[in-house]
Amino acid sequence: MKIAWKKSEGNENMKPHTWLLGSLIVLCQLVMTTHSDAAPWDETPCMEIDLVPAAHSLRSIAESSGGKLLVLLQCGRANPGANTGAFIVGSEVERVLEKGVSEVHWINRELVLAERLIPALPPRWEFELVGVPRPWTTPFPMVGLKKMRSVSVNSEGTEIAGLIVGPSGGDFLAVFQLDGFTATRTPVELPPAFQDESWGSVAFDKQSNRVAVAPMLYDASVMSQVSRTFLMNRNSGAVKPLQLSQSRPLFFMDDKIFVIDGRGAMAGCDVESGACNTYFSFASEKKRVEGAVAVGHGQAVVLIRDIPRDPFDIRATEVVLVDLASKTVRSRSALPEGLRIRSVDWMPN
Numbered sequence: 188m189k190i191a192w193k194k195s196e197g198n199e200n201m202k203p204h205t206w207l208l209g210s211l212i213v214l215c216q217l218v219m220t221t222h223s224d225a226a227p228w229d230e231t232p233c234m235e236i237d238l239v240p241a242a243h244s245l246r247s248i249a250e251s252s253g254g255k256l257l258v259l260l261q262c263g264r265a266n267p268g269a270n271t272g273a274f275i276v277g278s279e280v281e282r283v284l285e286k287g288v289s290e291v292h293w294i295n296r297e298l299v300l301a302e303r304l305i306p307a308l309p310p311r312w313e314f315e316l317v318g319v320p321r322p323w324t325t326p327f328p329m330v331g332l333k334k335m336r337s338v339s340v341n342s343e344g345t346e347i348a349g350l351i352v353g354p355s356g357g358d359f360l361a362v363f364q365l366d367g368f369t370a371t372r373t374p375v376e377l378p379p380a381f382q383d384e385s386w387g388s389v390a391f392d393k394q395s396n397r398v399a400v401a402p403m404l405y406d407a408s409v410m411s412q413v414s415r416t417f418l419m420n421r422n423s424g425a426v427k428p429l430q431l432s433q434s435r436p437l438f439f440m441d442d443k444i445f446v447i448d449g450r451g452a453m454a455g456c457d458v459e460s461g462a463c464n465t466y467f468s469f470a471s472e473k474k475r476v477e478g479a480v481a482v483g484h485g486q487a488v489v490l491i492r493d494i495p496r497d498p499f500d501i502r503a504t505e506v507v508l509v510d511l512a513s514k515t516v517r518s519r520s521a522l523p524e525g526l527r528i529r530s531v532d533w534m535p536n
Contacts, residue, residue, distance in 0.1 A: 233263035233270055233525065239282075241526050242274035248508045248520055249276045253483035257283070257299065257532040258506075259291050262525055265500050268304035268312070271529070275299075275323065277536070283323045289314065290336075293534045294365065295344035297321055300329065318368045332363060332370035337386075342393035350386045358386040360400060378419075378426050387414035390436040390444070396421040397458065399436035399444050406432060416446050418458055429461045438481045440511065445487070451475025453489060455511070466514050467507075477503050482533045485512050490531055502527035 238260045249256045255277035263270040267289035275281040283291060283299055290302035299319045303326070307313040314334050317326035335349030336358075345365055350358040360377065363370040384402035391398060398419050403412040416434040419426045433449030434456075443455045445466070452468035453476045469475060469491050478490040490503035504527060508517045522528060 236262045236270075236523075236525060238262065238272040238274070238526070239280065241522050242272070242276050242280045244522070245276045245506055245520055246278070246280065248488065248506055248518055250278060251508055251518060252486060252488060252533060254533050254535040256488065257291055257293050257534070259288065259529040259531075260522070261502060261527050261529055265502060265527075267314075273299075273301065281323055283319055284326060285324075290338065291530065291532065292338050292340055292347075293344075293532045294318070294340060294347075296534055298344070299323065300338070300340075300347070301326065302334070327368045330369045331372070333361065333372075335361065337388040337390075339389055339391040340393075341391050346391070348389050348391050348398060350389060360386060360389060360398075375421075376424055378424060381417075381426075385412070388435050390438055392439040392444075397439065399439070399446075401435050408432075413449070416444070416456075418444065418461075427461055429456045429463055431456070431463050434463075437479045438487070440481050440485070440487075445479065445481075445511075447476050447479075451477075451494070453479060453487075466511065467509055467516070474505070477501050478530060480531055480533045482508075483535055486510055486517065488531055488533060490528055500527075502529050504528075506531065 241260050242258065245256060245258060255275055257275055259271060259273050261271045268287040271288050273283035273288045273291045275283060284301060284303060287304040288301055289304060292300045294300050297320055301319050302314055302316050304312045305315055316329045316332045316334065318329050319326050333351045335351045338347060338349040340347050346362060347365060348362045351361045353359045360375050362373050362375050364373055381402055387401040387403050389398060389400050398421060399416055400419055401414045401416045404415050406413045413433045414435050415432060416429045416436045417426050431448050434446040437445045437447060442458055444458055445453060445455050448454045450470060452465050454463045455466050456463035473494050474491045475494050476489055477492050479487050481487050487509050489507045489509055491505050491507060492503045505519060505521045506528060507519045510517055
């Protein structure tokens with residue numbers, strides 16, 4: 188399939204220093220949004236804050252969703268693993284591991300995938316991926332699984348997709364088959380137009396063989412690279428773009444893919460036509476969507492954050508339960524002052 192736009196459109200007539208400036212801006216955004224410590228926090232009182240009450244404040248949203256939330260809460264700077272707690276929130280609240288957690292994802296009802304920081308010699312921090320089974324306290328190393336971001340798991344918990352960093356520093360789309368605590372990487376056939384691109388994010392269609400991929404492509408209108416979502420059929424290799432010029436995929440539901448558009452609103456896009464419509468926008472409150480996960484009964488749990496607080500800090504301050512059919516907000520829960528939520532995942536009861 189021929190993609191109807193050039194990845195280098197506008198580059199030919201651009202002055203070298205202008206192109207370089209735009210690329211540096213994008214690079215800074217990608218780095219800082221992932222590992223920023225720019226927020227002016229006083230860490231001393233932060234160490235005295237108990238994250239458990241904040242997890243309890245989300246119980247009503249979890250119960251209304253018909254399942255359990257897996258949340259990663261943090262106090263203080265955006266440093267991965269620092270002052271962080273992972274919790275399973277349902278009718279009760281359970282802690283996942285004790286400290287140093289930087290990413291968490293449901294695999295199935297009995298297993299959580301966690302990325303944590305561990306000390307190493309010479310003095311530095313290293314990351315390791317572990318599987319955490321019930322009762323969520325004893326981790327086991329995940330054999331064969333590479334450090335990755337933008338993790339997405341299929342409905343059976345047997346496949347996981349994500350972006351891993353290659354030897355040259357570029358991101359690569361990877362899919363792994365899971366068997367207990369062992370992961371085996373499976374080949375991913377990418378269209379030629381995507382093979383040399385930088386990657387923004389990825390999301391599995393949990394019910395089929397579709398994958399939403401968002402490479403970073405040059406946009407002449409903003410003189411910079413932006414994330415744009417494409418739908419790829421893993422069987423045929425066919426690729427189709429969404430009509431939005433900027434977007435980041437969140438999740439599939441029925442015949443739609445939900446994304447964050449360039450304004451920070453959540454849009455729903457038809458998987459066949461690629462046409463998109465805005466579902467939820469919090470721009471009037473000076474807030475934007477930063478994450479979301481599909482939950483039961485045609486709903487979604489959405490993470491939103493303030494604008495502008497720190498443009499490089501993408502952690503959320505509020506959790507919202509929305510109904511997708513009626514496009515209405517069912518309930519909202521703001522975190523206590525000074526606390527942030529890094530991610531949310533969901534599993535039915």
